[in-house]
Amino acid sequence: MAPILTNSSEVNASERSDNEENGTVHVKNPHLASMPEDVLYHFDLGTKTHNLQAMFGDVKFVCVGGSANRMRGFAEFMYTELGLTGDGSDIRDICAGTDRYSMYKTGPVLSINHGMGVPSISIMLHELIKLLHHAKCRDVTIIRLGTSGGIGLDPGTVVITGTAVNSFLQPQFDQVVLGKVITRSTELDKDLAQELLNCGREIGSYLTIIGNTMCTHDFYEGQGRLDGALCSFSNEEKLDYLKKAYRAGVRNIEMESTVFAAMCHRCDLKAAIVCVTLLNRFDGDQITSPHEVLLEYQRRPQKIVSMFIKKQLGLLK
Structure with a gap:
């Protein structure tokens, strides 16, 4: 059976125009809009249990990497680099309720580990992209380290x-x-x-x-x-x-x-x-x-x- 090729042409012109105009993160799943709740299971977050827009709405940069320790270290590094005030006690694992992934927020920078290999990062990305969408984040740049x-x-x-x-x-x-x-x-x-x-x-x-x-x-x-x-x-x-x-x-x-x-x-x-x-x-x-x-x-x-x-x-x- 021949593979089905999908690319940016899948997105209709009006959808792409809307995305570019307002800079919001759009999921490509028509079923999400009709769900009464979206549970981001591997993050231990959800649309009913957490105010995702209040928690993450200011995120502009998402940095992901395999190791949980490395991404915590990066979050601590960015805390200093951005000159954030305080003692750093707010650098905490937002996903502490699960042992799958770790997530840290320093100002507009979100740091997340994705584990090793395609399946692990794929699961993380599905939930991350939905998280950015629910939080109404705009003009986000995502970088794998x-x-x-x-x-x-x-x-x-x-x-x-x-x-x-x-x-x-x-x-x-x-x-x-x-x-x-x-x-x-x-x-x-x-x-x-x-x-x-x-x-x-x-x-x-x-x-x-x-x-x-x-x-x-x-x-x-x-x-x-x-x-x-x-x-x-x-x-x-x-x-x-x-x-x-x-x-x-x-x-x-x-x-x-x-x-x-x-x-x-x-x-x-x-x-x-x-x-x-x-x-x-x-x-x-x-x-x-x-x-x-x-x-x-x-x-x-x-x-x-x-x-x-x-x-x-x-x-x-």
């Missing part, structure tokens, strides 16, 4: 995703819906990527580039690693695959980019992905850098995104 394996890059290089591709090097995300394959575009905002690149260059203490990002559904075999519990290919076959990806413009590999790009694009959210590389996959498969070095690497995307946010808020020229 992450770590990745580099291809042909030194560890510590920051890659801003130009195009998210799947394991077949195709710029699309395939979702099975009711036994049919729905194919969605993984287009990201090019202007946003360039603004983030400029911030990285302005920092200047490490290399920042724009490159394609390959999303896989597995950390080991799916990424051509030789060190998993299962392996059915040779080192030569692995290198051939990575070289093919490199020739196609891929500069890093992770496990969330295609669904992130597809869902944000489908819901008209301005989105970007900023990942640091922890190793060069041409040189090996295992991450061996010392813990303190890896921590410094992980702060690099945060510094770029912080500079971008401060520029958008007029806190930096």
Whole structure:
């Protein structure tokens, strides 16, 4: 059965015009409007139990990343960067009633962890996009901060995703819906990527580039690693695959980019992905850098995104 291709042409002209005019976050589900209550189960939030507009209506930037600890650290970092007053006691886990995700709010910045892999980030994004919609947020920018394996890059290089591709090097995300394959575009905002690149260059203490990002559904075999519990290919076959990806413009590999790009694009959210590389996959498969070095690497995307946010808020020229 041939896949069903869906993209921005699905959205009628009047709907797209309304979105662009008022900047609100629109869900693409006609059933939500008739529901008496929307329970955001994995966030432990809901439209009847919480005043979502009062809690989140001022959100302008949403930053997501895999690790709960890392996203709490980013929230604390942004608290200082934005010069917020107080002792930081208001940096609390809004989703403390669940152990699925953690969420922190610092001024107009929402920080959320999404776990590892396409299914985990997909669940989070469904509820996040609905949350932004219910809260009547406007002109929201969403950025994924992450770590990745580099291809042909030194560890510590920051890659801003130009195009998210799947394991077949195709710029699309395939979702099975009711036994049919729905194919969605993984287009990201090019202007946003360039603004983030400029911030990285302005920092200047490490290399920042724009490159394609390959999303896989597995950390080991799916990424051509030789060190998993299962392996059915040779080192030569692995290198051939990575070289093919490199020739196609891929500069890093992770496990969330295609669904992130597809869902944000489908819901008209301005989105970007900023990942640091922890190793060069041409040189090996295992991450061996010392813990303190890896921590410094992980702060690099945060510094770029912080500079971008401060520029958008007029806190930096």
